[in-house]
Amino acid sequence: MTKSELIAELAADNPHLLGRDIELIVGTIFDEITAALSRGERVELRGFGAFTVKRRDARTGRNPRTGQAVPVEEKAVPFFKAGKELRERVNRSKPGRGAGERARI
């Protein structure tokens, strides 16, 4: 599923809304999450998951082609951790290997 497919599905479900507004809504959601992360904040959507920013220390990397050492500066990376409900849904969908089954072992 791509962003435009998501927009198309929402448009089909909400015929009373303008396609333009649906695009704006979807855009707003991801823009807001991005803005919060760039402010260093976390975004927590219960059941779905949480977006956070993790710090990576500076390290010495290597150019894989030449083997030459290159300094890699400290940086921030966006991180997503799936919420319990979504995690279970994703795992449960595999036939015969649900979360419940694993708990019985």
Place this chain on the structure above:
Amino acid sequence: MQTVTRAHLAETIYTQVGLSRNESADLLETVLERMSAALESGESVKISGFGTFSVRQKGRRVGRNPKTGVEVPIMPRRVLVFRPSQGLKAEVNGLTPPVDDDE
């Protein structure tokens, strides 16, 4: 640290798009539900400029209770992974995101 929640996102939709508060909250919920349903069916969700959510199959492996050292089998499972786009990575580092961001 500040935490942004559903309520904040719904409020932003309300102010930016001009739907009612209720409808804004409902739409947000629908977006999350649609994405969840796609992922549940094993389909990836690709949001250009933001990132890609995908489902990865993990094989069976032997784990260990870190406290007791007892070996426990970890059954094959499916996990969700998020790969941020170049643009999101750049934003988080306070850089201008690259123009071409359609990975």
